[in-house]
Amino acid sequence: MDITSIKSVSTDAIGFFRFKKLGKKDYLITNDIGEFSILTCEEFDSFTHNILDKKSEKHQELNRKSFFKGPNYEKTLALAYANKHKFLAYGPSLHMIITTLRCNHKCQYCHAAVAPMSAKEFDMTKETATKVVDTIFYTSSINITIEFQWGESLVNWDVVKHVVEYAEIKAGHLKKQLSFALVTNLVSMDEEKLNFLIDHKVGMSTSLDGNEEVHNYNRTYTEGNSYKKVIYWIKRINERYIEAGLHDEKWKPLRIGGALLTITKKTLPAYKEVIDTYCDLWMEGIFLRWLNPYWFAASELEKLSYSEQEWIDFYKKSMDYIIEINKKGTFFREQLTSVYLQKIFAPEDPSFMDIRSPSGIAIGCLAYNYDGKVYASDESRMLGRMGIEDFLMTDMKDTWKETYEAIMNAEVTKIAVQSTCLDGLPGYNDHVYKPYIWVDIIHNFKTTGNLYVPLVKDKKIDMQIAVLDYIFDKLRNNPEDAKILKSWIGL
Ligand code: SF4
Incomplete structure (x- = not known):
C-alpha cells in the first residue's frame, strides 16, 4: 500500500x-x-x-x-x-509470599539467589506472616490467590501452614474468594504435608525441566536424584487427588496443578523428549517460557542462555510436535500460546499478569519477601536479591492499612502503570499486534538500565511476535491446525 x-x-x-x-x-x-x-x-x-x-x-x-x-x-x-480490560477495576489479586530463601536445590539458573539450608535467618517468621496476610486481606480485590514462591516453601512448613489456616479464617470473615498455589520442588514433600495441602485445597505446581538428563543437569540436588523425586511425587499427588475425589471428568486422572519448565541451552535440542515426559505424566500442557537474566549469576549466562532466534526455532519445532500429538488424539497444549489465543479470541483479557497492558506489576500482583519487604512483582523481588532495590515498594508497616497505602502510593506503582501501558509507547502503539503484546520493564531495566526501550530495541518483542506470527499463520493457512489451537481455549 x-x-x-x-x-x-x-x-x-x-x-x-x-x-x-x-x-x-x-x-x-x-x-x-x-x-x-x-x-x-x-x-x-x-x-x-x-x-x-x-x-x-x-x-x-x-x-x-x-x-x-x-x-x-x-x-x-x-x-x-x-x-x-476488566482487570483494571480490581487491584492486586495475586499475592506471592516468599516464606524462605532457603532451598535444598542449587539449580544452575538460580544458585545466585537461594540461601543454604542452614541459613534459618532467611525464613519468614509467623509474626511477619500474620502481618502479610492482614495486608493481603486489606487489598481491594474480592478474589485472592496466595502463591508460595521460591526458595523452597516446604522447608518453612510451619509458616506455610500458618498462612493457610489464618487466611482461611480471614476469607471467611471478610467473604472473599480465596485460593492457594504452592510452587515446590517436591523434595521435602511427605504424606502428612500432602494430606494437609489436599485437605485445604492448596493447588500445587512443581518444576520439571524435561527428561532425566536435562532435568538433573539444570536442577542441581546433591542429596539424591531430583528427577526421580519429582516424578515420584507428581504420580503420588495425582493418586491422592483421585482418592480424595478431586476428580475431573475431562481429565482422568487429574494431574498435579502444573509444572514449570525452565528452558536452558541444554533443553533446546531435547524438545521432543521434554514434551514426551510431560505427556507421559498426564500434564495438561507445557509452558515454553524463555530464560530471564535475573535468575542466575551473570557468569552462567553464556553457559545457559541462548539467542532470541534459537528460542524461536525451538518454539516452532515444539509447537509442530505438540500439534502432531493433538492430531493423534491427546489433548495437550502450549500454555504461552493459549494465553495469546485467549487475548485474540475472548471478549475478556485472560489477565495473565505479565501479558497485559498495563501489566500486572504492582497493580495485579505483589511479592512479600521473607523479611517483610513488599515488591512490585516476583521478578522485582529477584532484582532485590541481586541488590537492585528500584522496585521495592515498602517495608511492612505497623498496620495493614499503612502498608497498603504505602504500596499504592509508592512511586514504583505509578511508574509501573505508566511504563507498561502500551498506548503511546514508541513502536508498541503502532504495531498490528498491539492489542496482544506486553512490555517487560524489569527485563528492559535489567538489560539496558532503562524502563522505556523502543520496540525495535526490545529483545523480548521478537519472541512475542514469533508466537503471534505462528498463530496467525495457522489461522490463515492451515484450518486443521487452527482448529486444534482453538480447542485449547475451548472454541
Ligand atoms: S530454582 Fe527453585 S528449586 Fe532450584 S534452587 Fe532456586 S528455589 Fe531452589
Whole structure:
C-alpha cells in the first residue's frame, strides 16, 4: 500500500485500525478491542476506500468487529474495551509470599539467589506472616490467590501452614474468594504435608525441566536424584487427588496443578523428549517460557542462555510436535500460546499478569519477601536479591492499612502503570499486534538500565511476535491446525 492510498483512507466510515501484510496476498488488521480480520489485497483496498460490497461476508464481519463506524460506534467500542480490560477495576489479586530463601536445590539458573539450608535467618517468621496476610486481606480485590514462591516453601512448613489456616479464617470473615498455589520442588514433600495441602485445597505446581538428563543437569540436588523425586511425587499427588475425589471428568486422572519448565541451552535440542515426559505424566500442557537474566549469576549466562532466534526455532519445532500429538488424539497444549489465543479470541483479557497492558506489576500482583519487604512483582523481588532495590515498594508497616497505602502510593506503582501501558509507547502503539503484546520493564531495566526501550530495541518483542506470527499463520493457512489451537481455549 503506498502513501497516496494511506492518505485517502476513508476515516469518516472506517474506525481506527492497525495493519500488516501477511505474505504476498493478505493483510492482517486489528483494532483496540483486540478484534482481527485477514483480508486479501483486494478486500483491503476496498475496505480502506470504503467501497467493500456491503452485502459481502467480509463487510458483515468487519462491521460486527467494529472496523466500520456505525451509529453506536463509540459506545460499542467503549463497552467492549471496558470489558476487555476488566482487570483494571480490581487491584492486586495475586499475592506471592516468599516464606524462605532457603532451598535444598542449587539449580544452575538460580544458585545466585537461594540461601543454604542452614541459613534459618532467611525464613519468614509467623509474626511477619500474620502481618502479610492482614495486608493481603486489606487489598481491594474480592478474589485472592496466595502463591508460595521460591526458595523452597516446604522447608518453612510451619509458616506455610500458618498462612493457610489464618487466611482461611480471614476469607471467611471478610467473604472473599480465596485460593492457594504452592510452587515446590517436591523434595521435602511427605504424606502428612500432602494430606494437609489436599485437605485445604492448596493447588500445587512443581518444576520439571524435561527428561532425566536435562532435568538433573539444570536442577542441581546433591542429596539424591531430583528427577526421580519429582516424578515420584507428581504420580503420588495425582493418586491422592483421585482418592480424595478431586476428580475431573475431562481429565482422568487429574494431574498435579502444573509444572514449570525452565528452558536452558541444554533443553533446546531435547524438545521432543521434554514434551514426551510431560505427556507421559498426564500434564495438561507445557509452558515454553524463555530464560530471564535475573535468575542466575551473570557468569552462567553464556553457559545457559541462548539467542532470541534459537528460542524461536525451538518454539516452532515444539509447537509442530505438540500439534502432531493433538492430531493423534491427546489433548495437550502450549500454555504461552493459549494465553495469546485467549487475548485474540475472548471478549475478556485472560489477565495473565505479565501479558497485559498495563501489566500486572504492582497493580495485579505483589511479592512479600521473607523479611517483610513488599515488591512490585516476583521478578522485582529477584532484582532485590541481586541488590537492585528500584522496585521495592515498602517495608511492612505497623498496620495493614499503612502498608497498603504505602504500596499504592509508592512511586514504583505509578511508574509501573505508566511504563507498561502500551498506548503511546514508541513502536508498541503502532504495531498490528498491539492489542496482544506486553512490555517487560524489569527485563528492559535489567538489560539496558532503562524502563522505556523502543520496540525495535526490545529483545523480548521478537519472541512475542514469533508466537503471534505462528498463530496467525495457522489461522490463515492451515484450518486443521487452527482448529486444534482453538480447542485449547475451548472454541
Ligand atoms: S530454582 Fe527453585 S528449586 Fe532450584 S534452587 Fe532456586 S528455589 Fe531452589
